[in-house]
Amino acid sequence: MRNSFRLLLGCPIIAILVGTGNAQAGTIILDDFSVTQDVGLLDISGFIPSSSQTGPSSSILGEFRDLEALGNADNFLETRLRVDNGALSFSNNVGTLGAGLIVWDGNDDPTTVDSTGLGGIDITQSGGMGLDGIFLDILSADLAGLELAFTVYDTNNNTSSLAQLFDTPVSSSSPLTAGFLFSDFVGNADFTNVGAIELAIAGPEEIDATIDLIEIGPSESADVPEPTVSLFALVGISMLGGNSLKRKTQQ
Numbered sequence: 001m002r003n004s005f006r007l008l009l010g011c012p013i014i015a016i017l018v019g020t021g022n023a024q025a026g027t028i029i030l031d032d033f034s035v036t037q038d039v040g041l042l043d044i045s046g047f048i049p050s051s052s053q054t055g056p057s058s059s060i061l062g063e064f065r066d067l068e069a070l071g072n073a074d075n076f077l078e079t080r081l082r083v084d085n086g087a088l089s090f091s092n093n094v095g096t097l098g099a100g101l102i103v104w105d106g107n108d109d110p111t112t113v114d115s116t117g118l119g120g121i122d123i124t125q126s127g128g129m130g131l132d133g134i135f136l137d138i139l140s141a142d143l144a145g146l147e148l149a150f151t152v153y154d155t156n157n158n159t160s161s162l163a164q165l166f167d168t169p170v171s172s173s174s175p176l177t178a179g180f181l182f183s184d185f186v187g188n189a190d191f192t193n194v195g196a197i198e199l200a201i202a203g204p205e206e207i208d209a210t211i212d213l214i215e216i217g218p219s220e221s222a223d224v225p226e227p228t229v230s231l232f233a234l235v236g237i238s239m240l241g242g243n244s245l246k247r248k249t250q251q
Contacts, residue, residue: 027217028123028131030104030197033083034059040069040080040100052110053083061197062118066103066110081201087139087212090201097205105153105196115153115195122192123152123216124182133181133219134197140172141209146201148211150180152189153196160187163200170209179219 035055039048050068057063069079079098082089092098103110106117125131134150149163162185170176182191203209 026125027215028061028125029059030061030134030214030216031065031088031102032059032213033086033088035065035083037065037067037083038081039067040078040082040098050110052107054107061104062106064104064107064117066101066105066108068101068103068110070099070101087210089208089210090203091208092203092205094206097202099200099202102199102201103196104198113153113196113198115157116155118195118197120155120193120195123194123197124191126192131216131218132183133179134214134216135177135179135219136214137175137177137212138166138170139175139210139212141166141170141203141207143204143207144168145204146170146207146209147203148178148180149200149202150185151198151200152185152187152191152194153198154190154193155195156190156193158187158189160185160189160191162186172210181219 035053037051037053039051050066053060053065053067054063055065065083067081067083069081078093078096079100080089080091080093081100081102088102090100103113104118105114106119108114108117123131136148138146144167146166147163148166149161151159151161153159160182162180164178164180166178199214201209
């Protein structure tokens with residue numbers, strides 16, 4: 001049984017699959033990572049800084065997932081984001097304090113955010129079950145210092161963000177579920193009119209971390225780790241206060 005930062009409520013979670021601009025009662029799958037993708041320092045192909053991957057709406061919200069690898073100074077080539085076998089892995093090489101971005105905003109340039117790309121969906125399902133958070137499973141993190149930060153964009157280009165720092169390693173024998181309650185986000189985005197969602201991942205040198213299924217669902221109050229020193233600040237990135245890791249564009 002997983003250790004959990006959130007207690008998920010009710011009957012077993014039933015994934016109600018949604019497409020762009022369409023939400024039904026139940027949970028919303030943001031990404032189940034069943035569609036492969038790879039950016040950053042690759043084993044054979046050299047370096048691919050960013051890419052966009054299409055997939056069914058049952059697996060990827062909006063049917064498109066953007067990945068981008070970022071890094072510090074001369075070592076930006078040595079960060080990798082890989083989606084394979086139903087999981088997302090993030091790693092930094094020796095001497096690299098890097099970060100990665102995953103964006104769900106429909107079909108666009110993978111290095112920008114289209115704040116209208118998801119068509120203005122209601123991720124709270126206020127007319128249904130009342131969803132109130134984003135949840136993901138951290139399968140492993142071999143070092144302390146993994147940081148995850150979500151930014152939600154509404155179709156008017158307003159943003160709200162929330163970052164969490166995990167200050168202990170996560171063993172593959174004891175994975176955990178991390179929760180990001182909408183009420184804890186900082187900013188002014190309208191969660192009933194969402195056009196894009198972004199996840200930023202950062203960590204110390206030589207970290208290897210793996211996460212799987214990300215979904216939006218209902219929850220009950222439980223302990224959430226308070227952010228401490230932000231690794232995003234160390235690579236020149238500010239997440240809180242609605243500042244995005246990627247330059248926003250509106251198409």
